[in-house]
Amino acid sequence: MSSRHLCSAVLGLLLACSAASAKSAIGAAAPAFELKDQNGATVTLAQFKGKTVVLEWANDGCPVWRGHHRPRKTTMVDLQARYAEKGVIWLAIDSTASHDAKRLKATAERFQIAYPILDDHAGHVGRAYGARTTPHMFIIDPSGKLAYDGAIDNRGQGDEPINYVDRALTEILAAKPVSTPKTKPYGCGVKYGKRK
Amino acid sequence: MIQVRSILPAALLLAAIGSARAGAAEAEPGQLVQARLLTNHATFKPGSSFLVGVHFKIRPKWHLYWRDPGASGLPTEVVFQAPTGVTVGPLRWPVPEKFDQGEGLVGYGYQTELLLAAEVHVADDYRADRPLRIEAHTRWLACRESCVAGEKKLRLTLAPGPSKPGADSALFDQWQKRLPLPVRGPSSPARSVHALPGKAQGQQRIALEWKQTPQSVDCYPAGGTAAGISDITIENRRTTTTLTYTATIYSAQDLPADGRIPAVIVYRDAEGVRRGLQLALPVAPPRPAPSGGARVPGL
Numbered sequence: 001m002s003s004r005h006l007c008s009a010v011l012g013l014l015l016a017c018s019a020a021s022a023k024s025a026i027g028a029a030a031p032a033f034e035l036k037d038q039n040g041a042t043v044t045l046a047q048f049k050g051k052t053v054v055l056e057w058a059n060d061g062c063p064v065w066r067g068h069h070r071p072r073k074t075t076m077v078d079l080q081a082r083y084a085e086k087g088v089i090w091l092a093i094d095s096t097a098s099h100d101a102k103r104l105k106a107t108a109e110r111f112q113i114a115y116p117i118l119d120d121h122a123g124h125v126g127r128a129y130g131a132r133t134t135p136h137m138f139i140i141d142p143s144g145k146l147a148y149d150g151a152i153d154n155r156g157q158g159d160e161p162i163n164y165v166d167r168a169l170t171e172i173l174a175a176k177p178v179s180t181p182k183t184k185p186y187g188c189g190v191k192y193g194k195r196k
Numbered sequence: 197m198i199q200v201r202s203i204l205p206a207a208l209l210l211a212a213i214g215s216a217r218a219g220a221a222e223a224e225p226g227q228l229v230q231a232r233l234l235t236n237h238a239t240f241k242p243g244s245s246f247l248v249g250v251h252f253k254i255r256p257k258w259h260l261y262w263r264d265p266g267a268s269g270l271p272t273e274v275v276f277q278a279p280t281g282v283t284v285g286p287l288r289w290p291v292p293e294k295f296d297q298g299e300g301l302v303g304y305g306y307q308t309e310l311l312l313a314a315e316v317h318v319a320d321d322y323r324a325d326r327p328l329r330i331e332a333h334t335r336w337l338a339c340r341e342s343c344v345a346g347e348k349k350l351r352l353t354l355a356p357g358p359s360k361p362g363a364d365s366a367l368f369d370q371w372q373k374r375l376p377l378p379v380r381g382p383s384s385p386a387r388s389v390h391a392l393p394g395k396a397q398g399q400q401r402i403a404l405e406w407k408q409t410p411q412s413v414d415c416y417p418a419g420g421t422a423a424g425i426s427d428i429t430i431e432n433r434r435t436t437t438t439l440t441y442t443a444t445i446y447s448a449q450d451l452p453a454d455g456r457i458p459a460v461i462v463y464r465d466a467e468g469v470r471r472g473l474q475l476a477l478p479v480a481p482p483r484p485a486p487s488g489g490a491r492v493p494g495l
Contacts, residue, residue, distance in 0.1 A: 061342050062342070062343055063337065063343060063344060063345035064270060064337065064343070064345070067345070127299070132267050132268050132299075132301060133267075133268040133269075150446065151421070154421050154447060154450070155270075155421065157420070157421055157450065158421070158422075158447065158449065158450040159449065162447075180446070180447060182444060182446060183421065183446040183447065184419075184420070184421055184424055184446050185268075186265070186268070186269070186270055186421075187268060187269075187270070188268060188269070188337070188339060188342070188343040189267070189268035189269070189297045189298060189301065189303075189339070189343075190268075190299075191298075191341060191342070192298060192299060
């Protein structure tokens with residue numbers, strides 16, 4: 001009796017889990033969004049039609065996200081600068097419920113981030129993409145389809161360090177299929193607010 | 197007296213070589229997580245084995261992560277260093293707790309305290325003419341609602357001498373009981389494990405035959421960055437558990453050659469005691485061995 005209850009509870013949890021990750025299927029149209037950046041400017045996904053767009057889930061309160069930014073490392077800003085030259089759009093999105101535009105402006109200044117940090121404190125966009133961690137990376141190809149979902153890199157684990165986003169962008173720009181379209185993101189959980 | 201002897205040197209070492217770090221706005225991590233390097237033996241001799249481990253004390257309501265943190269988080273890391281002739285085995289991960297991280301996402305980890313131990317083997321021809329020094333570099337992510345990263349470099353020295361238990365041997369014994377049981381051998385709660393044909397494309401099925409009917413069964417996969425499993429269903433019929441899942445390969449090159457990922461089957465035994473069973477779950481076909489001779493061991 002008790003085992004049956006527990007199992008169905010576990011099952012429910014796991015099914016909910018897989019449902020959450022199915023939100024952002026590779027090869028499906030990336031969810032549209034319209035958000036304000038740290039300076040109050042409106043940014044939409046639609047305005048970058050025909051371009052490759054990178055989404056970086058951000059939270060300046062998370063040591064794992066900070067670990068990819070100044071002063072520790074410059075993983076994100078370097079990659080952004082390198083691919084900006086090739087026409088790739090890079091957007092950070094903060095879905096932390098307690099953060100606001102003022103906080104994001106301070107974040108951009110503190111970490112010397114020149115690209116937009118979008119205010120998604122209501123969490124709609126994060127939930128639509130199934131963003132789980134900070135950082136959690138997504139790449140949208142020029143046809144508007146989701147081409148990558150996962151970690152920025154392999155954390156230096158394995159035989160060699162791999163930056164998955166770098167590799168996927170190289171492949172997309174060469175009009176090749178992304179060899180590793182899905183990896184497991186790592187970092188702090190996204191601090192979503194209550195669902196309304 | 198015993199307490200003073202065991203705690204004081206470690207505390208001094210922490211003060212001397214500890215290098216904790218955290219973001220400027222975060223709490224002092226020293227208060228959040230305390231890490232000490234301990235051993236179950238007071239002395240060492242050539243040809244012997246003993247245990248070393250990092251003992252974490254975690255502030256209430258905060259947690260550290262298992263080898264696979266689940267939907268978010270980072271695995272707790274301990275890297276040991278020992279002189280040539282002294283080898284340190286893999287980390288022994290106690291059965292973790294499972295927690296809800298919000299949005300229906302699960303995490304695996306530890307609250308209050310954790311001992312991450314490993315077996316040390318001293319070679320027969322090791323020259324035991326001076327104390328043996330072992331170092332541990334540990335890094336962790338501690339989370340509650342927010343997360344704080346921490347790091348410590350620890351070391352201990354053991355004097356040469358006849359084997360005798362150290363002041364912390366009871367702690368090691370206590371944590372030994374929290375390790376998952378092997379799937380084979382007399383201590384295993386399982387009679388057999390075998391793969392079944394999947395019912396759908398990409399689906400994997402495993403049947404686990406228990407020696408005694410368990411009260412509940414759950415599966416904690418530890419595919420890490422290599423692979424994950426989803427759509428897990430667990431069916432229990434008396435002494436048989438059927439586990440069904442779909443695997444997603446994140447990084448084929450990081451997968452073990454046998455195409456299996458580690459997992460722990462967490463169950464309550466007939467007496468209601470929570471235990472774990474170590475299992476390797478097939479997620480991909482085995483890679484052919486380079487020499488063509490090696491046989492892939494069974495489940």
